[in-house]
Every structure is written in structure tokens, then in C-alpha cells.
Amino acid sequence: xxxxxLAALERALEGRTLSPEEATALLGSGPSTLPDLLAAASxxxxxxxxxxxxxxxxxxxPLTNLCRDYCGYCTFRRDPxxxxxxxxxxxxxxxxxxxxxxxxxxxxxxxxxxxxxxxxPEYREFLARMGHTxxxxxxxxxxxxxxxxxxxxxxxxxxxxxxxDLAALREVNVSMGIMxxxxxxxLLGPGLAHDRAPDKVPARRLRxxxxxxxxxxxxxxxILIGIGETHAERVEALLAIRDLHERYGHVQEVIVQxxxxxxxxxxxxHAEPPMEDLLRTAAVARLLLxxxxxxxxxxxxxxxxxxxxxxxGINDWGGISPLTPDHINPERPWPGLAALRRATERTGxxxxxxxxxxxxxxxxxxxxxxxxxxxxxxxxxxxxxxxEDLERWRTWN
Numbered sequence: 001x002x003x004x005x006l007a008a009l010e011r012a013l014e015g016r017t018l019s020p021e022e023a024t025a026l027l028g029s030g031p032s033t034l035p036d037l038l039a040a041a042s043x044x045x046x047x048x049x050x051x052x053x054x055x056x057x058x059x060x061x062p063l064t065n066l067c068r069d070y071c072g073y074c075t076f077r078r079d080p081x082x083x084x085x086x087x088x089x090x091x092x093x094x095x096x097x098x099x100x101x102x103x104x105x106x107x108x109x110x111x112x113x114x115x116x117x118x119x120x121p122e123y124r125e126f127l128a129r130m131g132h133t134x135x136x137x138x139x140x141x142x143x144x145x146x147x148x149x150x151x152x153x154x155x156x157x158x159x160x161x162x163x164x165d166l167a168a169l170r171e172v173n174v175s176m177g178i179m180x181x182x183x184x185x186x187l188l189g190p191g192l193a194h195d196r197a198p199d200k201v202p203a204r205r206l207r208x209x210x211x212x213x214x215x216x217x218x219x220x221x222x223i224l225i226g227i228g229e230t231h232a233e234r235v236e237a238l239l240a241i242r243d244l245h246e247r248y249g250h251v252q253e254v255i256v257q258x259x260x261x262x263x264x265x266x267x268x269x270h271a272e273p274p275m276e277d278l279l280r281t282a283a284v285a286r287l288l289l290x291x292x293x294x295x296x297x298x299x300x301x302x303x304x305x306x307x308x309x310x311x312x313g314i315n316d317w318g319g320i321s322p323l324t325p326d327h328i329n330p331e332r333p334w335p336g337l338a339a340l341r342r343a344t345e346r347t348g349x350x351x352x353x354x355x356x357x358x359x360x361x362x363x364x365x366x367x368x369x370x371x372x373x374x375x376x377x378x379x380x381x382x383x384x385x386x387x388e389d390l391e392r393w394r395t396w397n
């Protein structure tokens with residue numbers, strides 16, 4: 001191991017912050033550094049988050065998969081008339097969320113395309129029939145409906161948002177999110193990952209995250225690795241997230257997500273990041289973001305290797321559904337909860353269910369709208385986790 005990398009790991013174990021240069025060097029270091037890097041990340045996780053892994057029992061609601069962006073890695077988005085194009089009615093959303101509630105889900109995760117009304121007249125007609133002119137206005141009404149008609153708590157990921165829409169959605173969501181993905185403006189170039197994707201301009205996404213902080217919205221964000229970014233650009237994105245959290249204290253979770261190839265996408269021949277790269281990036285994220293941050297890596301994107309992910313210092317598996325697929329990656333089903341529990345306990349960690357709002361935010365009134373506070377408090381124990389008598393997941397496969 002190079003002296004610089006050894007010194008960086010020693011600094012991390014002492015609880016000191018890595019420099020951007022040290023973090024970049026660790027991302028590019030050889031296989032011999034990986035065991036020590038993982039050990040440092042796990043020790044840092046244990047110091048802040050303890051020996052526990054969490055997940056959220058959810059229903060995945062793809063409110064609309066129409067989108068004005070054409071990202072090179074996406075199979076979720078559709079144009080009107082394409083096979084699989086979908087915009088859900090209130091009745092469809094309620095039927096889905098009620099079914100999930102019966103199975104023990106607590107979260108309604110809303111994922112949808114960015115501003116399809118800007119591009120598609122057919123979708124503007126759909127919104128008009130629903131009594132709305134914008135997707136975010138329609139989403140707000142649907143979240144309100146789910147919050148009032150079911151026991152689920154909404155968490156919306158609708159893309160770019162201004163302050164007015166964030167404030168409106170805050171009233172009916174316990175948390176929200178947008179993936180930063182990368183700060184690389186290079187990837188907006190012709191033929192690259194974010195070509196023809198106006199909503200992936202990094203500065204615009206940073207602004208949404210900052211506005212959420214200004215409004216005290218518990219917020220999920222993260223990076224997407226393997227789409228053409230450099231190691232230095234990964235570090236830059238993680239540091240931007242850290243800076244916003246240090247300013248507002250609202251980033252409840254950071255996701256490290258790995259690109260996976262899929263048939264039919266422009267990046268179908270693009271190389272996937274290997275498991276070691278994912279582990280290394282998650283570990284560096286832990287060391288950069290510190291012991292108290294909640295860090296997630298989606299288990300379904302790692303195939304059978306997902307059991308190795310806790311080694312990298314993560315403390316959350318993300319949302320797992322007893323009913324719906326991962327509509328962003330439908331070809332990669334979530335592991336069964338029994339397998340997830342075995343993988344967790346094999347590393348000496350305890351598996352517990354959380355809400356869409358993390359425990360440290362659930363008890364703070366400035367982060368949960370008054371209309372949602374009674375529901376949140378009725379579901380959690382003294383630690384802010386789902387009450388054990390409400391953990392239906394223990395009966396799932």
C-alpha cells in the first residue's frame with residue numbers, strides 16, 4: 001500500500017476528514033488496499049450508526065414514466081404511445097397503495113419523469129382531465145390523497161423542483177429526494193450519459209437540494225457511478241452533498257448506485273463498474289460523509305454479491321417492496337427479506353425497519369409537517385424505528 005493511502009486510512013480511523021486528493025487516491029488504489037479501506041469504513045459506520053442495518057417497506061408508485069429527458073442509461077422513461085407508457089389515475093394509485101398497505105408497507109415511493117408536460121401534448125391532455133396543469137401539482141394532490149386515504153407515508157422523487165412546489169409537496173410528504181448523480185458537465189455532451197437531458201444539469205439539481213434544505217425537508221440524494229465520470233468527479237459530487245448537509249442539516253440519506261447495462265438503452269455496451277469499485281466507492285463515501293450519515297447501496301443491483309455491501313460501511317438497504325418491482329430496474333428484483341436478513345446478520349448487524357423519514361428526523365417537528373406528525377409518531381418506537389409489533393416484513397419471503 002502506498003504511503004499516501006496508508007496515511008489517509010489512518011487519518012480516517014482517527015476520525016479526521018479525508019482531503020479530496022486522499023479520497024480520489026483511495027478510489028484509484030489497487031486491490032491490496034481494499035480490505036483496509038473496508039475495515040476503516042465499517043469502523044466509521046459503527047462509531048456513528050452502530051451495528052444496525054435498516055430498510056423501508058414500500059410500495060413503488062410510478063405515477064408517470066413519461067419524461068422530457070433522454071438519459072443514456074434509463075429504461076424507465078417512455079414517450080406517449082410507446083409500449084409500457086403509463087400515467088396513473090388517482091383510482092389506480094389508491095388501489096396499488098391500499099394493496100401494499102395490506103401487506104405491511106409503510107412508504108409510498110413516487111417516482112416519475114421530469115416535466116413531461118413540457119414536451120408531450122398528450123400528457124398535457126391527461127393532466128387537464130385530472131384537473132391540473134403541471135405534473136408537480138398533480139403529484140401534490142395524489143400524495144395528499146394517499147396520506148389521507150391510506151396508512152402510507154408519501155416520499156416523492158419528482159426531479160427538479162422550485163421552492164413553491166417543494167413547499168407544497170412538503171405538506172404531504174414525510175421526505176423527498178433527487179439523485180445528484182454527478183457534477184460532471186462533460187456528461188451533458190453529445191453521445192454521453194446526460195446528452196438530451198436538460199434536467200441533469202448539475203447546478204440545477206444542486207439548487208433543488210439546497211432549496212429542500214432551506215425548507216427543512218428530510219432529503220435523499222446520491223451519486224450514480226459508472227456512467228463516464230472520473231474518480232475525482234465522484235469525490236466532487238460527494239463533497240457537494242456534504243457541503244449542503246453541513247449548511248442545512250437535511251440530507252437524511254446518500255445513495256451510492258451503480259450503473260447496470262440493459263438492452264435497448266444507448267449505453268447498452270457501456271462497461272459496468274465491478275463489485276470492487278462499488279465497494280470502494282461506498283467505503284470512500286462513508287469516510288467523506290462521516291460516521292453519522294445514512295448511506296445506502298441498492299441490493300438488487302449487485303446480484304448475489306449484495307451480501308458483501310455491509311463491509312463497505314453502509315447502514316441501509318433502501319426501500320424493499322412486498323408487492324411492486326423496482327420500476328427503474330425492473331429486470332433486477334429485490335432480494336427476499338429472508339435473504340436480506342441473513343446477509344445482514346452474517347456480518348453481525350441487526351436488521352430493522354424504518355419509515356421513509358429517518359429516525360433522527362422523525363422526532364424533530366421542524367422536519368415533519370404538522371399534518372403528518374401524528375401518523376409518524378404512531379408508527380415508531382422510542383428510537384424512531386418502526387414499532388416491532390408493526391413489522392410485518394418478518395413474514396415475507
